[in-house]
Amino acid sequence: MADVMTPSRSERAQLLLITALALAVILVTVALLLNAAIFTENVATRDTTADGPEAIELRGELVSGIGELIEQQNRQGQDGSDIADSVESGIDEIGPMVDRERASGGTVATLSHDPNDDEMGHLLGWTDESAAFDAIDNETVVEGLSDARAFELNLTAMASLSDPNASQIENEAFGVRFVTAGDNVTQYIYEDNETVVIANATENTDPRSRCTVNESGPTIVDLTGDELRTDDEIRQCYRGLWPDDDPESIAFINGADTEGTFTLTVDEAASANPSEDSSLQVDDAIYSVTVDIGYQSRDLTFETTARVAPGEPR
Amino acid sequence: MRPTSSTDDRGQAHTVEAFIAALLLISGLLFAMQATAVTPLSASTSNQHIENQQRALAGDLLSTADEDGTLKAAALYWNTSGGGFEETPDGETFYQNAGSQTAFLDSLQRTLSERRIAYNIVIRYHVYNEEVDQPEQERVTMVRMGQPSDNAVTASRTITLSETDRLTGEDDCQLTDSDCAASFYAPNFDADSQFYNRLEVRITTWRM
Numbered sequence: 452m453a454d455v456m457t458p459s460r461s462e463r464a465q466l467l468l469i470t471a472l473a474l475a476v477i478l479v480t481v482a483l484l485l486n487a488a489i490f491t492e493n494v495a496t497r498d499t500t501a502d503g504p505e506a507i508e509l510r511g512e513l514v515s516g517i518g519e520l521i522e523q524q525n526r527q528g529q530d531g532s533d534i535a536d537s538v539e540s541g542i543d544e545i546g547p548m549v550d551r552e553r554a555s556g557g558t559v560a561t562l563s564h565d566p567n568d569d570e571m572g573h574l575l576g577w578t579d580e581s582a583a584f585d586a587i588d589n590e591t592v593v594e595g596l597s598d599a600r601a602f603e604l605n606l607t608a609m610a611s612l613s614d615p616n617a618s619q620i621e622n623e624a625f626g627v628r629f630v631t632a633g634d635n636v637t638q639y640i641y642e643d644n645e646t647v648v649i650a651n652a653t654e655n656t657d658p659r660s661r662c663t664v665n666e667s668g669p670t671i672v673d674l675t676g677d678e679l680r681t682d683d684e685i686r687q688c689y690r691g692l693w694p695d696d697d698p699e700s701i702a703f704i705n706g707a708d709t710e711g712t713f714t715l716t717v718d719e720a721a722s723a724n725p726s727e728d729s730s731l732q733v734d735d736a737i738y739s740v741t742v743d744i745g746y747q748s749r750d751l752t753f754e755t756t757a758r759v760a761p762g763e764p765r
Numbered sequence: 766m767r768p769t770s771s772t773d774d775r776g777q778a779h780t781v782e783a784f785i786a787a788l789l790l791i792s793g794l795l796f797a798m799q800a801t802a803v804t805p806l807s808a809s810t811s812n813q814h815i816e817n818q819q820r821a822l823a824g825d826l827l828s829t830a831d832e833d834g835t836l837k838a839a840a841l842y843w844n845t846s847g848g849g850f851e852e853t854p855d856g857e858t859f860y861q862n863a864g865s866q867t868a869f870l871d872s873l874q875r876t877l878s879e880r881r882i883a884y885n886i887v888i889r890y891h892v893y894n895e896e897v898d899q900p901e902q903e904r905v906t907m908v909r910m911g912q913p914s915d916n917a918v919t920a921s922r923t924i925t926l927s928e929t930d931r932l933t934g935e936d937d938c939q940l941t942d943s944d945c946a947a948s949f950y951a952p953n954f955d956a957d958s959q960f961y962n963r964l965e966v967r968i969t970t971w972r973m
Contacts, residue, residue: 467782467789475793482797493813515831516925516963523927523959541960545925548891548954548963551902552923 502558506746506753509560513549513744517542518761521737522601525574525716531735538737539566553746561745570760572598572738575715575723579730580607584625584706591630591724592731594700598718598738601762602701604640604672606711611642617657620650624658625709627674631696637704638674638692642666647679649692662688669711675764693764716762739763815972816918819882823920823968826876830869830922837924838933839869839907840888840964841940845948850907851934859906867933870908873968881973883910889965890951905950907966917971926961928953 520541524534546562553560575593577584593599610623624641634653638661641648647670650658664670664679664686671680675693679686701715717723718738725731739760746753830836844851849858852866863870863886864878877884886908893900928941938945940961941953951962 463778463782467786471786471789471793474790475796478793478797512923516923519925519927520958520960523929526929527959537958541955541958544955544958544960545963547900551891551900552889552963552965555902 502746502748502751503753505558505748506751509549509553509746510744510755510757513545513562513742514757514759515761516545517740517742517759520545521740521759522761525734525736528734531571531737534735534737535566535569535571538569538740539564542740542742558746558748560747561743563743563745564740565743568741570598570738570740571719572736573717573719573721573723574734574736575713575717576732576734577711577713577730578732580605580712581710582730584703584709584711591700591702593715593717593721593723594630596699596701596717596721597697598760598763599698599701599721600675600716600738600760600764602674602713602715603676603762604674604711604713606640606647606670606672606709608708608710609640609642609647609670610705610708613643615641615643617652620658621652623705623708624650625706626652626704628702628704629694629698630700630702631694631698633696636694636698640672640709647681649679649688651691661691662686675762677765690765812916816916819970819972820918820920822876822882823884823918823970824922826872827920827922827966827968830872831924835868835872836922836966837926837930839867840924840966841926841930841933842867843932843936843949844934845932845936845938845944848948860908861910863908863910873908877970882970883913883973884968884970885909885911885913887967887969888950889967890962891954892952893954902965903950913969914971917969919967919969921965921967923963923965925963926951927959928961929959930961 521538524537524541527534527537529537542562542564546564549560549562604627609625612619612623615623620639620641624639626637626639628635628637634655637652637658639648639650639652639658641650645666647664647666648660649662649672651661652658662679664681664684667681667683669681671678672692673680677688677690677692679688716736716738723731723733725733739758741756741758744755744757827836830839842851843849844853847853847858850860850866853860860866860870863884864874865871873884873886885906887904887906889902889904891900892903926940929939931937931939932945932949936945940946940949946953951964954960954962
């Protein structure tokens with residue numbers, strides 16, 4: 452009879468082999484379980500509001516699209532009611548489209564618009580780019596202002612000053628003056644050694660250079676967007692071009708040497724001041740529309756009311 | 766005569782056993798590590814991160830292109846006579862080797878292709894199906910690099926076209942001009958306003 456208490460050498464080797472195999476299987480199982488646990492945890496703890504960014508993106512996309520629709524419609528030179536009807540027609544078409552687009556992704560998106568919430572306004576445009584701005588020199592371009600947006604000058608010629616002092620800038624550089632409840636703010640725009648300079652002055656301070664861009668063809672001065680643009684460069688001016696206090700009126704000064712075009716959208720109560728012989732054109736426009744945007748997915752219900760007024764100062 | 770299984774022999778055997786056991790343990794460990802190796806293409810936490818990164822990258826590229834206008838310019842880079850995108854090979858309406866045809870494709874080339882990420886681009890637009898008297902969506906392919914893998918991700922961005930938008934290719938006509946309107950893939954959806962159509966640009970990306 453075999454001695455079970457003192458196993459032979461071959462039995463000992465078998466035991467070792469089996470133990471080693473069992474250990475290998477255990478390690479593999481542990482590794483697989485660990486990996487499965489990590490993956491399960493990852494899946495389980497993924498952002499439950501993953502649709503949040505999509506809802507915000509939808510809002511931004513609709514505000515952008517409707518803003519473009521408003522701007523395009525305002526440029527058609529129609530009267531106010533026709534513009535409002537056209538914008539309403541456009542938004543009515545966009546609504547079901549958004550719903551169809553999102554339905555394919557398993558979400559519901561809605562867009563609704565009440566025309567009664569539309570704010571009418573005026574689109575001011577200086578269209579003759581060869582006419583100097585002195586036709587409204589030292590005159591108020593618009594007054595009684597509550598809201599203004601999308602104020603953009605496209606300058607093809609301006610006063611050239613070489614390293615000017617404060618009085619030279621004030622007397623010779625073209626200026627856009629914002630009359631506010633506080634200090635009046637003037638943005639002087641001139642060319643200095645192939646650089647377009649914007650210098651900021653208030654009633655109590657001398658002009659100080661605020662933003663510059665290398666001259667290259669026409670210069671676009673986006674006063675509400677705080678930006679200077681040329682064909683080659685875009686320069687952000689970071690809240691430097693629009694006054695902190697809301698302007699009550701806007702005037703141009705020293706416009707004799709400055710040529711180009713500009714557009715500005717103002718609220719309905721504002722009074723533009725086109726003189727008989729100036730190139731300033733005043734058309735009806737929509738200042739803003741308000742839309743309700745909804746987004747609903749399995750995990751998220753998002754509703755918001757957005758006021759669309761493209762180019763409104765930050 | 767010495768006994769056959771002395772105490773010295775037993776010690777040697779234990780040492781050898783210990784070595785063998787250690788070898789087996791290490792082999793098992795190595796096997797276990799190989800068995801659970803996480804590759805970029807395996808379904809794992811790591812792969813999920815890569816998918817998230819790719820989705821974020823594609824989404825950011827679309828957002829940037831939308832902001833600077835190059836996305837719309839690429840969607841309008843259409844050849845009216847050829848009935849396809851400009852600079853596509855003869856007989857094709859889409860790009861297979863997308864690169865520097867437009868600023869948008871150039872940015873995709875520099876950002877995705879150089880990281881060995883392939884992509885397809887499809888544009889979905891709205892049409893009115895007269896037969897069933899229902900609006901619906903159709904699609905046109907801009908770029909097709911191949912069949913996406915199982916780990917492909919998508920990102921999309923919707924842009925709005927106006928009637929005053931112009932094609933950006935050689936034709937340079939306004940969308941509502943008869944020549945443009947007859948050939949351009951997306952129809953004018955609202956004649957009563959400046960609104961033209963909405964285009965959903967969808968990128969599908971996957972690792973090559």
